[in-house]
Amino acid sequence: MELLRKEFLSILIVGIISGGLAIMAPASDYNYYLIGLLTSACLWVIYVVCWDLLAGYTGMLNFGQLVFAGVAAYTVALLELHFKGARPLMILIGLLAGTCSSLLIGLPSLRVRAKYFALVSFAILLVFYRITMTFISIFGGDYGLSIPRVFSRETLYFTAIILMAITLISLRLVVKSRIGMALQSIREDEETARAVGINIRRYKLLACLISAFFTSLGGICGFYYMGHVGPEIFGMMGSFDVVIMGVIGGKGTIFGAALGGGVLSILLEFMRPVAEYRSLLYAILLVVVVMVASRGAWGSMATLFRKHPQKKEIEGDLT
């Protein structure tokens, strides 16, 4: 397929990085600290690129990206605790629940304008937080839900790497296809998009479902790694971190978001000694990026290396 050939380089790079990450496990003699750090980095990459599909491509600024992961993780956790069914089936149901949860933001998005969509997505995050804290007998309140370890850390580490690679390549192919063009046109101008024949409802919902599908995969993988899911997944910190990583990495390129998610999640870990100032440093970084390089790290690099500068006013000479 032509698209695959065009994206060959991207796929190759994703493959090399994934391979490199996979080797880290035996190379570090299965150091659980390192494996844990990199697993979480892979999951952050998944969350942030999925956010980028909505915010960067479709113009849906989602402040509750981890709602999808949380719904999927809680579903799997409840199934693990209360039903002794086949595990693949449980994971499948969790995945389905997480994916469908995107309709909660997808359907309102058909009716409200972009800036109100951000508010709606934030409200839904708060609602889920409240639900988990209110129905304690079901969701375990503050403690969340825990299960004994079922998969080894190594298995989950390799799973996370594979999921990250699949997510990156899939989303890259999606945004370079007809679907990606539809999403970008919706971001740019919904009325014009409709005027040239794009069914904006269908494509908005599609973007939500795709984004939530991969986010749910990450959420389930993260749940099995921790053996635990708690209300903090619906907390503000997590989903806002996704937004910050995406903005700093660079919206609308997939790879910029991946870079932001990967680098910042590891940086976050090294900021542990100054934990109290973490949010402060993060916020300052965000302000600096927004002011100095509004296209994010990736966007700024792309501008630097572009052969023909785009900022050139074209006027007149029509006739």
Add this chain to the structure above:
Amino acid sequence: MTEFLDVKNIYKHFGKLSALIDFSFTVNKGELVGLIGPNGAGKTTLFNVITGFYQANSGKIIFKGKDVSRAEPNELAEMGMVRTFQIPKPFKELTVHDNVAIGTLFTPHRSKKTSLSTEEFVRRVLKSVRLYPVKEQLAGILGHGNLKLLELGRAQGPYPDLLLLDEPFAGLTIGEIQLVSEILRNLAEQGLTLIIVEHKLRELMKLVQRVIVLHYGKKIADGRPEEISQDEQVLKAYLGRRWSHRHA
């Protein structure tokens, strides 16, 4: 023979304001029709109703023999009816090329209209609107004149049969207006049907075969350009009662 576009008894209210009152007109295939009227007459509302952006309160719209009164704009584009906007609404962060090409992607069944490949078709459209040299630039950096041309280019993306153009001359210089007129004439020669809303009457009258006049949501005249410019009601609407009494 059924008409190409048949607009029947359209009413459109916004609260207590009646924007369109019992408005009817028909357009035949291949016609070049002008739609004029003083500010606030309901021209843009009429466009919004025909192209599915607004729903009429009552009345029917028949396009190619099908009732499209409740159709969505994208469904109409798939049937070959495409509009432009008075104030250009480009996809700013996409290239000029992609602005035109995007329409071809979502109406692939309509590509049968031409024997050209998609890429050749887009190139021809870009050349016809004189934007081929800047095809790799982002649309957001174009000036007003080029944006108006891009509107014309983008509207041709979905291989339309009927174009509704909302003030294609607005804000253009004399030279640019001549260029746009020429482009529109070429489109008509290719067999497209055009409905043009315009305020620059002098240029419009030279271009179109028929003129429909709107005043306060009602049709007050429908005829050949030379008839319209003599019509007393039209003069009254445009220039006021006293003027028409003195000179008519």
